[in-house]
Amino acid sequence: MKNLKKYIALGAVGLLMASCDDFINVEPQGVLDQDLAYSEPEGLVNAAYAALGNDWYSYPFNLWPYGDMSSDDGLKGGSGENDTGYHPMEIWSTLTYDRGEFDELWYHLYVSISRCNRALDALDKTGADKLGEKLRDQRVAEVKFLRAHFYYKLLTMFYQVPWVDVEVFRNNAVEQTSNTEFTHDELMKKVIADFEEAYNVLPVKEPGTDARANKIAAAAYLAKCYLDMAYGDGYEANTGYSHVNKDYMQKVLEYTKVVEDSKYGYLEEFGDIFLPEFKNSKESVFAVQHSDYQDDNTTFGRANWSNMLNGTWGIWSCGWDFHKASQNLVNAFKTKNGLPMFDDFDEEHNVYPKMGVVTAQKYDPRLFHTVGMPTYPYKYEAEYTLTTANSRTPNTYGYYTSMKEVPQRSKGETYNSPWQAFAMNDYVFRYTDVMLMRAEAMIETDDLDGALEIINEIRGRAMKSVDKHIAYAKNQCDIAKYSDFKDKDYARQALRWERRLELAMEGHRYFDLRRWGLASKTLNKFFESERNDCYDEQTYALYYKDAFYTADKNEYFPLPYNQLYYVPGLYKQNKNY
Secondary structure (H helix, E strand, C coil): CHHHHHHHHHHHHHHHHCCHHHHHCCCCCCCCCHHHHHCCHHHHHHHHHHHHHCCECCECCCCHHHHHHCCCCEEEECCCCCCCCCHHHHHCCCCCCCCHHHHHHHHHHHHHHHHHHHHHHHHHHHHHHHHCHHHHHHHHHHHHHHHHHHHHHHHHHHCCCCCCCHHHHHCCCHHHCCCCCCCHHHHHHHHHHHHHHHHHHCCCCCCCCCCCCCHHHHHHHHHHHHHHHHCECCCHHHECHHHCCHHHHHHHHHHHHHHHCCCCCCCCCHHHHHCHHHCCCCCEEEEECCCCHHHHCCCCCCCEHHHHHHCCCCCCCCCCCEEEECHHHHHHCEEECCEECCCCCCCCCCCCCCCCCCCCCEECCCHHHHEECCCCEECCEEEEECCHHHCCCHHHHCCCEECCCCCCHHHCCEEECCEEEECCCEEEEEHHHHHHHHHHHHHHCCCHHHHHHHHHHHHHHHHCCCCCCCHHHHHHECCCCCCCCCCHHHHHHHHHHHHHHHCCCCCCHHHHHHHHCCHHHHHHHHHHHHCCEEECCEEECHHHHHCCCCCCCCCCCCCCHHHHHHCCCCCCCCCCC
């Protein structure tokens, strides 16, 4: 043994004494050669597309913890407050910049942007020769759409971020690029420029033909960017209805009209939107594609790992019971004479529907498609009726579950112990979301009748979405169309309510509240009421006693600690963190 060690040591010395040139010129193993990669630019484009779904429950690109759990729509769920690092994002008052989830999200979004920049560099250098100029230009436009998509996520979360484009990449200048080089407004305009190139170059695609970026999806994203910018910068002092930019609202109308005039449209049945067999229907303007291993003959499939925690306890093999609906959200579905109860929906806070218990209180039927509740079938299937046992920690997070992001249990499951994966697509834009953006812009440009027509179309679909999937709740549903919008304030209230009910638990709510300048008022009122929750004899959500949202600080999330101090002094933290 001693001799063996001696010979190993002598061999190591000999290697060190060998020619330095011979040593460093050894071809690296397991690394894709750049020249080879650039000779196949289409492969780098595919890698950029693959990044759309390269997320995980701790860095979900669909932002469900920040759009839902950080709002009045949802509770974190799980085994308790220390299960994952998301609790401070839910109560806001203890939110600090050292949360690992922020760092992971930032890092992986920039990895995705890096893939886009490499693809753009390759397309510039070899794309015309390999693909021809026409296809090269189309692929460039697609990749710029993807890059803008990832930057939009970063700006939505972190306000002001470093702009890393192809020139920064080529110059190896990432570590010299500050987040103060461009303002938030300038960054948004750079994102818009990428989407505009995509819009001007990409073809119109019919629903379900393929999952590539297309002209209609670019129009939807341009509308979204202009809608955000139309209200201000997101901080409440500079944001809201008193800051509306009518020119930007006209842009929203322009681009949503493109979507309206396309072959995309409302899927006839609301519940079908969230079943995998309808995932690329005409409702889906753009979505991140996912698959089951049984569909694509791979080991794990292209599963939706961002939502892996969100299966219901006791229903799925790994139902970790995250993403729980709030009582406030359930109450928001209450109706009186078929219309929302704007002013008093949350006064009777511990009233909730139960299967077969018919009372004077009626609900918008979309409740029964969105929230899993004890006594009701889970995702329409009576053999999987929910009970109070299907909640992991009812004394903390109550009994409600989220249903949109999961398939029906009878269709089987993709189970890779100890995780549960779902093959559900992630909607980036569905048609109804875009039409609600259009209605919002119509209200702000004084076309109340146009907004009324859109909102009533959406409510009309909900009215017809009872018999197919939720006939068991028919006698508890009541929904009507609006006869008119008596004034602009009423129209705004109707629009806000419609977005909440239609898009509940799809990751939009907090960002909507921020856009309207209503986050602090709405959330602090919610924290006061939600901590008094009681279902039957079980109290829960008591932790909201520690919750508080601070305007002029919490509108955006803090830049991650690891990023701030990787190159000290390069980045500036968001204010008041």
